[in-house]
Amino acid sequence: MSSLLVTIPANAKWSQNGVTIAGGHGRGGATNQLNEPHGLFVDDDQTVVIADYENHRIMQWKNGDTTNEQVVAGGKGPGNGLHQLHHPTDVLIDKETDSHIICDRGNQRVVRWSRRSGTTQGEILINNIQCYGLAMDEQRNLYVSDWKKHEVRRYQLGEKNGTLVAGGNGTGDGLNQLNYPTFLFVDRQQNVYVSDCSNYRVMKWKKGAKEGIVVAGGQGEGDALTQLSHAYGLFVDTLGTLYVGEYENCRVTRWIQGANQGTVIVGGNGRGAGANQFNVPYGLSFDRHGNLYVVDCNNHRVQQFSIE
Secondary structure: OOOOOOOOOOOOOEOOOOEEEEEOOOEOOOOOOEOOEEEEEEOOOOOEEEEEHHHOEEEEEOOOOOOOOEEEEEOOOEOOOOOOEOOEEEEEEEOOOOEEEEEEHHHOEEEEEEOOOOOOOOEEEEEOOOEEEEEEOOOOEEEEEEOOOOEEEEEEOOOOOOEEEEEOOOEOOOOOOEOOEEEEEEOOOOOEEEEEHHHOEEEEEOOOOOOOEEEEEOOOEOOOOOOEOOEEEEEEOOOOOEEEEEOOOOEEEEEOOOOOOOEEEEEOOOEOOOOOOEOOEEEEEEOOOOOEEEEEHHHOEEEEEOEO
16 A cells, blocks of 8 residues: 555556566565565655565665665564564555554554664554554554454554444445455545455445445456456555456456456466566555556565556
8 A cells, every 4th residue: 555646647558567676586585585575565755665474574675776675674583572573464654753554464463663773673553453454544544454354444543443444244245344355545535445355356435434335346256357356456546546456367457437347457467477477466556656566476576567
């Protein structure tokens, strides 16, 4: 999820071959490697932070640095110490406090790590939550998906219980239900977009709504352009256009507001390690220029696709 307001022309196209900006040197724990990365966040200056799931750490890549990423949280093996992470799935940057907010999934907590150099441990913001995805609105409310309770809650920073904003009615495919929610996106109107993974759809919950609207998929699992298969990463631009990464279909699709089918913008060339292929795409985001970033989980890399 990114807090950037990005306007992307309706007829935009992207280069079909991605450039590897992080990882891409096989599975491993060196600073130029990733191990099943999950979520990512792109900052205004094109700094990218990545939840490096199996390495139990958060990596940072700065634009122009092609040699090494930097460990900015965790990296001390899996564990529940304040200096450790355990299978982090998502991360964002909170400008106000100059910190990373991390979904520390294996520890069932959301933690905050300062971005100041010399930081060796984080602090717990929310405990006992089966978190997966994170988002933050312009008022600095934090949104967290709970994959086990099939719900999304909004928290004011420092609050422990939060307010239910999506799902929370058990697992199911009703409009007031979710089934394994993963990544999130929140727009300026505080509409919450949820990757409703096991329902093969993306839901939009307007602020205060008791049920959501299907904005992509919802036609069962499949690879038709009306369908999704395991939606994970998502992004919404200022025109309300939705971009979705699908890990089974190994593609990113664009859904114009109100459309009942998407168009493939990158990938969709089968599962593989080619520059035009993915092997389980997870998180995705855009920078302010409209370049697309996709976490290619089982290729242990992050791909950048330039807007043309």
